[in-house]
Amino acid sequence: MIAKASAPSSWEGIDWKSIESCVYRLQMRIAKAIRQKRYGKVKALQWLLTHSLSAKLLAIKRVTSSQGSKTPGIDKTIWSTPDAKLLAINLLKRRGYKSQPLRRIYIPKANGKTRPLGIPTMVDRAQQAIHLLSLEPIAETLADRNAYGFRKARCTADAIEQCMRSLWQKGSSEWILEGDIESCFDNISHDWLMNNISIDKVMLKQWLKSGYISKGCYNPTESGTPQGGIISPTLLILTLSGLEEAVKAKINQRKDKVHVISYADDFIITGKTKEVLIQKVMPVVQEFLKERGLSLSKEKSKITHVSEGFDFLGFTIRKFDKIISKPSKASVKRLLENLRHTIKSNKMAKTENLIHILNSKLLGWGNYFRFSAASKTFSKVDSEIFTMIWKWIRSRHTRKSVKWRKKRYFRSSGLKNWVFFAKTVNTKTGKAEYVDMINLSKIPIRRHIKIKGEANLYDDQYKEYFKLRKENPKRGKAFVLTTTPYHQFDASLGHYGGCRKA
Numbered sequence: 001m002i003a004k005a006s007a008p009s010s011w012e013g014i015d016w017k018s019i020e021s022c023v024y025r026l027q028m029r030i031a032k033a034i035r036q037k038r039y040g041k042v043k044a045l046q047w048l049l050t051h052s053l054s055a056k057l058l059a060i061k062r063v064t065s066s067q068g069s070k071t072p073g074i075d076k077t078i079w080s081t082p083d084a085k086l087l088a089i090n091l092l093k094r095r096g097y098k099s100q101p102l103r104r105i106y107i108p109k110a111n112g113k114t115r116p117l118g119i120p121t122m123v124d125r126a127q128q129a130i131h132l133l134s135l136e137p138i139a140e141t142l143a144d145r146n147a148y149g150f151r152k153a154r155c156t157a158d159a160i161e162q163c164m165r166s167l168w169q170k171g172s173s174e175w176i177l178e179g180d181i182e183s184c185f186d187n188i189s190h191d192w193l194m195n196n197i198s199i200d201k202v203m204l205k206q207w208l209k210s211g212y213i214s215k216g217c218y219n220p221t222e223s224g225t226p227q228g229g230i231i232s233p234t235l236l237i238l239t240l241s242g243l244e245e246a247v248k249a250k251i252n253q254r255k256d257k258v259h260v261i262s263y264a265d266d267f268i269i270t271g272k273t274k275e276v277l278i279q280k281v282m283p284v285v286q287e288f289l290k291e292r293g294l295s296l297s298k299e300k301s302k303i304t305h306v307s308e309g310f311d312f313l314g315f316t317i318r319k320f321d322k323i324i325s326k327p328s329k330a331s332v333k334r335l336l337e338n339l340r341h342t343i344k345s346n347k348m349a350k351t352e353n354l355i356h357i358l359n360s361k362l363l364g365w366g367n368y369f370r371f372s373a374a375s376k377t378f379s380k381v382d383s384e385i386f387t388m389i390w391k392w393i394r395s396r397h398t399r400k401s402v403k404w405r406k407k408r409y410f411r412s413s414g415l416k417n418w419v420f421f422a423k424t425v426n427t428k429t430g431k432a433e434y435v436d437m438i439n440l441s442k443i444p445i446r447r448h449i450k451i452k453g454e455a456n457l458y459d460d461q462y463k464e465y466f467k468l469r470k471e472n473p474k475r476g477k478a479f480v481l482t483t484t485p486y487h488q489f490d491a492s493l494g495h496y497g498g499c500r501k502a
Contacts, residue, residue: 007086027134033045074121092126102210102212110330118228153469156314158451160313166259167270168319168322173258179269188294193225210226306323332380381440386420
């Protein structure tokens with residue numbers, strides 16, 4: 001039994017493959033019990049998992065390898081050494097455990113406001129990570145078919161592709177309800193969570209009522225889940241699961257053409273007419289959210305026609321003769337402002353260092369939007385960046401000629417004559433090499449292959465499906481855009497237009 005396994009003698013010698021396999025087998029059994037509605041067995045399996053050594057080890061690994069692993073809670077403790085990680089095993093006990101208040105900090109939002117972020121102690125993070133392992137198979141099984149936020153093997157590209165599929169036909173929905181939940185994490189009802197989430201209620205109550213320390217003062221928490229808590233995203237998934245079913249239960253799908261697509265606390269609902277959304281859909285959504293202590297944001301929620309276009313997850317989706325998705329103007333503006341600030345704050349930096357900083361930002365942004373019709377946007381951004389770089393060069397060499405500056409900072413590569421570069425030496429071979437700045441227009445535009453809505457990581461029948469998606473980084477098939485209309489089926493290609501096999 002994994003619950004009786006002896007503690008390892010060294011952190012480096014742990015067989016993680018075996019540990020993950022033990023935990024995954026129990027997670028599969030929990031998911032199966034949920035599908036069979038055997039709730040007593042679910043609780044028994046959860047107890048077994050949360051008290052096992054394998055779950056504790058995996059939880060410690062998760063919280064010490066995450067992005068915030070070096071940020072301490074109010075106890076100013078982090079587990080940064082192998083010995084500290086091994087000693088942490090003895091701290092992860094249910095008996096005698098009492099959660100500590102969160103350390104609250106405030107991070108800026110895109111609209112100029114701030115978002116509160118609660119930072120738990122390492123022990124609290126690890127305890128949440130243990131119980132998260134028992135909750136993930138339940139959340140994955142109960143989550144809505146078209147809910148994509150905070151779920152493994154799903155991403156924003158899946159949500160955008162589902163939007164496209166719901167709107168591309170001539171007879172598709174024409175009106176969109178853009179929904180945004182007001183301060184979602186901060187307002188979820190504690191009573192609803194305690195009554196409806198299948199988890200150790202003693203532990204859950206401690207995390208919900210732990211309070212937070214802000215500016216040296218203790219503040220109690222009467223509602224909501226901490227945004228810095230590792231278990232909070234999964235609690236949100238379970239809180240919003242059932243929205244799609246509740247909406248579709250009140251409408252005639254064949255006539256009203258209603259589709260619900262959500263990503264965390266943002267969602268869109270399509271409707272054939274504006275009246276369908278106002279009279280049928282909105283009351284159901286408001287009642288569903290009210291039961292959970294939530295409400296729609298009046299500022300951000302609105303109804304728009306598909307011909308006007310709407311913004312969702314950083315994309316603008318709009319229907320002309322065909323449906324198009326591309327980076328939104330707000331996303332482009334944020335990127336350019338970020339790059340402009342980066343370049344200005346690195347006036348005296350080495351060219352090589354500046355290129356590495358810019359490349360990391362450009363590659364991340366480009367890969368996020370490469371599944372949309374982003375070619376023109378990429379070219380426009382490249383042009384703006386060139387202007388920024390040229391100003392940066394001029395400020396460094398005010399007395400040099402244009403010819404000198406071009407020769408010093410730009411080289412020819414293929415058909416490109418203005419490639420911003422730096423010379424560097426390969427530490428392994430000792431040979432000189434070029435470091436070029438990435439051009440967004442070089443990133444290939446590809447059609448994303450959307451995940452099946454019913455696919456479940458904790459269901460045996462989808463094992464082969466997920467294995468194929470994992471092995472192929474192009475999600476099974478790769479496509480690039482063509483001039484064939486999105487809505488026309490091309491028999492020679494074997495799929496709808498707008499793309500071809502790469």
